[in-house]
Amino acid sequence: MTIAHHSPMQAVESVDEAEAVLRERGLRASAARRLVLETLFAAGGPVSAERVAEGVIGSVPRSDLASVYRNLERLQEVGLVRHMHLGHGPGLYVLAGAAQEYLVCESCNAMRVVDPAQLDGVRAMIHDTFGYEAGFGHFPIVGLCPACSDHGGAE
Amino acid sequence: MTIAHHSPMQAVESVDEAEAVLRERGLRASAARRLVLETLFAAGGPVSAERVAEGVIGSVPRSDLASVYRNLERLQEVGLVRHMHLGHGPGLYVLAGAAQEYLVCESCNAMRVVDPAQLDGVRAMIHDTFGYEAGFGHFPIVGLCPACSDHGGAE
DNA sequence: CTGGTTGCAAAACCTTTGCAAAGTC
DNA sequence: GACTTTGCAAAGGTTTTGCAACCAG
Numbered sequence: 001m002t003i004a005h006h007s008p009m010q011a012v013e014s015v016d017e018a019e020a021v022l023r024e025r026g027l028r029a030s031a032a033r034r035l036v037l038e039t040l041f042a043a044g045g046p047v048s049a050e051r052v053a054e055g056v057i058g059s060v061p062r063s064d065l066a067s068v069y070r071n072l073e074r075l076q077e078v079g080l081v082r083h084m085h086l087g088h089g090p091g092l093y094v095l096a097g098a099a100q101e102y103l104v105c106e107s108c109n110a111m112r113v114v115d116p117a118q119l120d121g122v123r124a125m126i127h128d129t130f131g132y133e134a135g136f137g138h139f140p141i142v143g144l145c146p147a148c149s150d151h152g153g154a155e
Numbered sequence: 156m157t158i159a160h161h162s163p164m165q166a167v168e169s170v171d172e173a174e175a176v177l178r179e180r181g182l183r184a185s186a187a188r189r190l191v192l193e194t195l196f197a198a199g200g201p202v203s204a205e206r207v208a209e210g211v212i213g214s215v216p217r218s219d220l221a222s223v224y225r226n227l228e229r230l231q232e233v234g235l236v237r238h239m240h241l242g243h244g245p246g247l248y249v250l251a252g253a254a255q256e257y258l259v260c261e262s263c264n265a266m267r268v269v270d271p272a273q274l275d276g277v278r279a280m281i282h283d284t285f286g287y288e289a290g291f292g293h294f295p296i297v298g299l300c301p302a303c304s305d306h307g308g309a310e
Numbered sequence: 311c312t313g314g315t316t317g318c319a320a321a322a323c324c325t326t327t328g329c330a331a332a333g334t335c
Numbered sequence: 336g337a338c339t340t341t342g343c344a345a346a347g348g349t350t351t352t353g354c355a356a357c358c359a360g
Contacts, residue, residue, distance in 0.1 A: 001350080003242055003297060004261045028314055028359050049350080064317050069350060071315090085240065085294070087158055090349060103287050106158045118284060125277050130267065131301035132258050139240070139294035142158060146286035156325080183334050183339055204325085219342050224325060226340090245324060316357065323350080332341070 001091070003138050007079035011097035015041060018080050025078055032063040036071045037080075045100075045113075046084060046092035084138050086111060102140035107148035111140070156246070158293050162234035166252035170196060173235050180233055187218040191226045192235075200255075200268070201239060201247035239293050241266060257295035262303035266295070 012018045015037045019029040035055055040047070042056045053068045063071075072093050075081035083093045086104055094100070101119055103112040119136055126134040167173045170192045174184040190210055195202065197211045208223045227248050230236035238248045241259055249255070256274055258267040274291055281289040 001243060003259075003264075023360090026314085030315060030359070032316065065349095066318080066351075067316055073351095088156060103281075103285055103289075104158075105287070106290070106293070112285065112287075114285070121284070122277055122280050125280060126258075126296065126298070129273060129276070130258055130269070131304075132260070132267075132296070132298040133304045134258075134296050134298035135261070136297075138261070138297050141281065141287070141289050142291075142293050143281070143287040143289035149286075149288045178335090181339090185333070185340060187341065220324095221326075221343080222341055228326095229340095312360090314357105314359080317355100319353090321350105321352075324348090326345105326347070328345085329343095330341100331343105332339105334339070335337095 001073065001076075001083070005079060005082055005096075006077040009082070009096040010079040011099070012080060012095070013097065018075075021078060021080060027074065027078070032067050033071050033075075035063050036068060036075065040081065040093065040095045043094075045098065046086065046094045048090040048092055050090060052093065082137060084140070086140050101136040103145075104140040104142050105145035105148055106142050107144055110145050110147075112145070156228065156231075156238065160234060160237055161232040164237070164251040165234040166254070167235060167250070168252065173230075176233060176235060182229065182233070187222050188226050188230075190218050191223060191230065195236065195248065195250045198249075200253065201241065201249045201257075203245040203247055205245060207248065237292060239295070241295050256291040258300075259295040259297050260300035260303055261297050262299055265300050265302075267300070 010021055012021060015034060018037050019034070022029055022033070036052055038056050039052045049065060049068050049072060052072065053063055053065050055062060072081060072083070076083065080096055081093055082096055083091045085091055086102060087109065099116050100113050101116050103114060123134050126132055165176050167176060170189060173192050174189070177184055177188070191207055193211050194207045198206070204220060204223050204227060207227065208218055208220050210217060227236060227238070231238065235251055236248055237251055238246045240246055241257060242264065254271050255268050256271055258269060278289050281287055
């Protein structure tokens, strides 16, 4: 699992659409795979592999954790899924369609979801200064949230 | 090991200075501790615990990995050291004095060191937009470096 | 039928913890 | 001497891998 994904992102709206993408690539639409997709759709935000293995409702259908990891990896290769690290602890996976970036407070751990467009100015500034095309999809922006910087919440 | 450090950063210039800080806090200046500090000074940049355990010259003096982790943790509590995650793989530790932030290319993994001042504009923009005091010391800014974005290095 | 996919078991990797012996002040 | 710190061993949490059975196309 590297930082970079392997294909252009494929935003899809449903499990069926996702499975169509899989078939196009010669991959199969298995039950375990559907479980992963359904859970990611149901979650609507970043979730751990462990959480995915528990299925949509929570520990009901279950699929093997190893298979979940293998499936998440393949779904990333195809561009349907991406993963990120919001702090310590397990990696978190989301559907590629959920175009979201995150601000995490290092003091209270509050996580703020932001629309990528809101960071375009920041990206532009970074590009002007360093020539880098920055993305904040893999690691969040870490800092002190307004509340914590107010009451001297510095680490 | 949480994201946040535990004390204000203590930038020191030498192992002796660092040990003085330790003693002030009632901590002891042991050989294993000195090894950690010397290795961090010698490295001059982020290194893994494993690398620290190998000592200054490389696998010569050695200290137990568990002790290295414990010492890195204590040095962080005191504010002499901080750690970061530049990608997957083990966490990396640096002296608090090495005020540096990083830009990592998600395609070629190139790591660019930047002076925190160069990111002040970016921090200001984030603060204006979200009210967050952003820091890029724990997670780097990930993106495509100029070379990779040129030749279509997008993942 | 063919080859991708699964579950299970085991291992790999990074980090933490328990504990008695040793070291520091 | 009191209390911190060490080394070793073992465990913990996350992710990967080997392999035979299984299933989708």
